[in-house]
Amino acid sequence: MGQIAFDQFPLQVWSNLVTRHCRNMGARSFAYGDHMGSKAFRETIASYLRTARSLRCEAEQIMIVSGSQQALEISARVLLDPGSRVWVEEPGYALARDVFALAGCHLVPVPIDQEGLDVVAGIKRCRKARAAFVTPSHQFPLGVTMSASRRLQLLDWAQSAGSWIIEDDYDSEYRYESLPIASLQGLDVNARVIYIGTFSKVLFPALRLGYIVIPSDLVDRFLTIRGAMDLGPPSFYQEVLADFIGEGHFARHIRRMRVLYRERRSALVDNIRKELGSMVDVLGDQAGMHLAVTLQNTGSDVRIAERAARQNLWIWPLSLSYLGEVSRQGFILGFGSATVGEIPRAVRKLRSLLTSK
Amino acid sequence: MGQIAFDQFPLQVWSNLVTRHCRNMGARSFAYGDHMGSKAFRETIASYLRTARSLRCEAEQIMIVSGSQQALEISARVLLDPGSRVWVEEPGYALARDVFALAGCHLVPVPIDQEGLDVVAGIKRCRKARAAFVTPSHQFPLGVTMSASRRLQLLDWAQSAGSWIIEDDYDSEYRYESLPIASLQGLDVNARVIYIGTFSKVLFPALRLGYIVIPSDLVDRFLTIRGAMDLGPPSFYQEVLADFIGEGHFARHIRRMRVLYRERRSALVDNIRKELGSMVDVLGDQAGMHLAVTLQNTGSDVRIAERAARQNLWIWPLSLSYLGEVSRQGFILGFGSATVGEIPRAVRKLRSLLTSK
Numbered sequence: 001m002g003q004i005a006f007d008q009f010p011l012q013v014w015s016n017l018v019t020r021h022c023r024n025m026g027a028r029s030f031a032y033g034d035h036m037g038s039k040a041f042r043e044t045i046a047s048y049l050r051t052a053r054s055l056r057c058e059a060e061q062i063m064i065v066s067g068s069q070q071a072l073e074i075s076a077r078v079l080l081d082p083g084s085r086v087w088v089e090e091p092g093y094a095l096a097r098d099v100f101a102l103a104g105c106h107l108v109p110v111p112i113d114q115e116g117l118d119v120v121a122g123i124k125r126c127r128k129a130r131a132a133f134v135t136p137s138h139q140f141p142l143g144v145t146m147s148a149s150r151r152l153q154l155l156d157w158a159q160s161a162g163s164w165i166i167e168d169d170y171d172s173e174y175r176y177e178s179l180p181i182a183s184l185q186g187l188d189v190n191a192r193v194i195y196i197g198t199f200s201k202v203l204f205p206a207l208r209l210g211y212i213v214i215p216s217d218l219v220d221r222f223l224t225i226r227g228a229m230d231l232g233p234p235s236f237y238q239e240v241l242a243d244f245i246g247e248g249h250f251a252r253h254i255r256r257m258r259v260l261y262r263e264r265r266s267a268l269v270d271n272i273r274k275e276l277g278s279m280v281d282v283l284g285d286q287a288g289m290h291l292a293v294t295l296q297n298t299g300s301d302v303r304i305a306e307r308a309a310r311q312n313l314w315i316w317p318l319s320l321s322y323l324g325e326v327s328r329q330g331f332i333l334g335f336g337s338a339t340v341g342e343i344p345r346a347v348r349k350l351r352s353l354l355t356s357k
Numbered sequence: 358m359g360q361i362a363f364d365q366f367p368l369q370v371w372s373n374l375v376t377r378h379c380r381n382m383g384a385r386s387f388a389y390g391d392h393m394g395s396k397a398f399r400e401t402i403a404s405y406l407r408t409a410r411s412l413r414c415e416a417e418q419i420m421i422v423s424g425s426q427q428a429l430e431i432s433a434r435v436l437l438d439p440g441s442r443v444w445v446e447e448p449g450y451a452l453a454r455d456v457f458a459l460a461g462c463h464l465v466p467v468p469i470d471q472e473g474l475d476v477v478a479g480i481k482r483c484r485k486a487r488a489a490f491v492t493p494s495h496q497f498p499l500g501v502t503m504s505a506s507r508r509l510q511l512l513d514w515a516q517s518a519g520s521w522i523i524e525d526d527y528d529s530e531y532r533y534e535s536l537p538i539a540s541l542q543g544l545d546v547n548a549r550v551i552y553i554g555t556f557s558k559v560l561f562p563a564l565r566l567g568y569i570v571i572p573s574d575l576v577d578r579f580l581t582i583r584g585a586m587d588l589g590p591p592s593f594y595q596e597v598l599a600d601f602i603g604e605g606h607f608a609r610h611i612r613r614m615r616v617l618y619r620e621r622r623s624a625l626v627d628n629i630r631k632e633l634g635s636m637v638d639v640l641g642d643q644a645g646m647h648l649a650v651t652l653q654n655t656g657s658d659v660r661i662a663e664r665a666a667r668q669n670l671w672i673w674p675l676s677l678s679y680l681g682e683v684s685r686q687g688f689i690l691g692f693g694s695a696t697v698g699e700i701p702r703a704v705r706k707l708r709s710l711l712t713s714k
Contacts, residue, residue, distance in 0.1 A: 006387035015379040022372040030363035030561040066423075070587040077459075082439075098585045102434075204387040208591035228455045230427040234565035234591070 003337035037064025054186035091321035116146030143284010191215035294330035360694035394421025411543035448678035473503030500641010548572035651687035
């Protein structure tokens with residue numbers, strides 16, 4: 001999970017850009033940079049997000065961060081107080097819950113069904129939550145895409161309750177059956193959405209680059225907190241990446257990887273159907289670099305994952321994504337770094353683990 | 358202030374290392390790295406700190422961060438709670454105060470005299486403070502070096518009060534009249550000191566690399582907070598810098614810069630003596646990349662600095678470094694990026710600003 005096909009990364013193009021930027025470092029490249037991030041890079045991202053993700057945004061709203069984790073941390077520091085109540089998806093992303101819990105917030109798990117976050121259930125549990133954390137494009141971990149009506153419900157709730165929506169759009173560039181879908185932020189006319197994106201999936205995690213799209217009237221508050229936290233992002237990779245995007249390499253890379261990951265996804269799904277049949281249900285395979293399988297017969301997914309790891313098969317137990325009662329057992333299976341040739345053997349290994357339990 | 362002689366940086370050597378590392382990126386260089394930072398880099402730093410700064414430390418205690426600001430932020434999150442009382446130097450470093458204030462702490466200003474922090478005054482004001490923030494090698498902004506007896510007093514207080522000392526050693530590599538002095542951390546036998554260092558001054562700020570040396574029994578707590586904040590530092594520059602240090606370029610650069618900055622420092626002091634004479638006192642010129650001048654006749658240093666900026670002379674008013682009553686007016690003068698040729702004119706400009714007030 002979270003692994004990319006690093007051997008497919010256009011390293012030659014990238015290292016040429018890195019070398020060029022390094023040799024030409026001038027006074028500004030040595031100094032403390034803009035706390036929001038490099039202006040040219042933010043303009044490139046704003047333009048990309050307007051086109052590819054239907055966001056309503058200008059460069060002035062974009063803050064460069066070291067990835068979605070820092071984006072969450074800064075958002076929590078600005079928007080939440082100890083005791084604030086926060087909706088989190090159930091099941092959901094544990095590293096987001098960690099941020100809210102460390103900020104002293106009270107977490108309210110809101111169930112995910114086939115349309116995404118069950119907004120009515122959320123309102124019933126805690127109408128007055130200060131914020132909701134959601135992954136509408138490709139829910140983590142179940143992979144559901146939030147339906148249009150749920151999106152409107154969620155935006156309505158935020159507006160009427162005076163709450164914030166934190167939209168984590170971590171892997172929406174890879175969508176296999178349709179065009180990328182519009183972001184929640186793009187539907188929002190009331191500036192209630194904080195949008196978080198990352199280059200960890202679409203390029204590589206070691207970059208440590210992501211961004212927050214901030215409602216205009218909150219930019220100053222984000223900037224105050226961010227300045228005190230780390231003075232701003234390192235400038236070097238921002239400049240390299242601005243050129244990587246500007247010169248068309250980024251779009252080309254996404255197109256190539258979409259084909260590659262779709263093949264890997266299809267190989268994985270086909271093999272699961274063939275080998276595991278009715279033992280599991282497959283969820284969330286229409287996008288991203290992972291899918292979920294849920295177990296028909298409950299068994300301890302944690303115990304199976306531990307046994308799998310001893311056989312060098314790395315699968316992530318679904319039950320760890322629950323805050324409250326675990327209603328599904330199963331696994332999150334990443335296919336980003338698994339070749340089509342490796343997949344059949346891995347799935348057979350999983351079958352033998354499931355049948356020998 | 359805070360500017361370096363970037364045109365003296367060995368860019369050719371650096372970009373050769375950058376190119377080499379980029380071309381040879383393997384699987385691990387693309388992935389999420391160690392939350393503490395790269396092991397090889399931390400070992401290099403530990404060995405450097407033991408030799409050059411007399412620290413007692415192992416690589417396991419070193420956490421790589423994006424600079425001293427993030428080091429302060431993480432330390433505050435781990436050690437302090439809203440309402441905690443914290444000693445800060447008066448005058449002192451405003452960006453450190455910001456971190457403690459945003460964490461909801463109560464700041465206790467403790468005066469600086471010619472021996473550094475007045476520990477007895479601190480104890481009188483607030484014996485039970487949870488932590489003390491200090492810059493003992495080259496106090497910011499006055500440049501005093503904390504005396505040996507004050508260091509022992511401070512360590513005694515921390516041990517008996519169960520408090521923490523946060524030692525920010527931001528520019529101790531450049532010391533002009535004597536060998537670098539030992540750190541406070543190296544004197545501490547009770548593991549009460551959190552030591553913070555940065556490459557922003559000794560290399561360049563845009564690197565965004567620094568480190569915390571953590572008492573062994575606190576490492577896990579630092580790691581939990583840090584993981585939730587940003588998952589860890591980017592790996593690329595860590596690997597480059599580990600080689601830059603390991604191949605001897607770092608030591609060579611420091612030796613060259615110490616000579617260069619000493620010349621600039623002497624030119625600045627000589628010109629101040631000649632042009633400003635008894636109008637000012639010079640403080641803290643024995644180390645670092647800045648010194649302080651205090652005004653004999655009080656005038657508003659802020660107003661003078663504003664007028665200076667309009668004439669393209671950038672000087673930092675000392676009064677902004679006070680939390681309470683301003684007992685000295687004057688300026689912090691950075692000489693890192695000012696050549697020996699430029700200094701006389703700049704000092705004459707300052708004189709005309711001071712005499713025309």
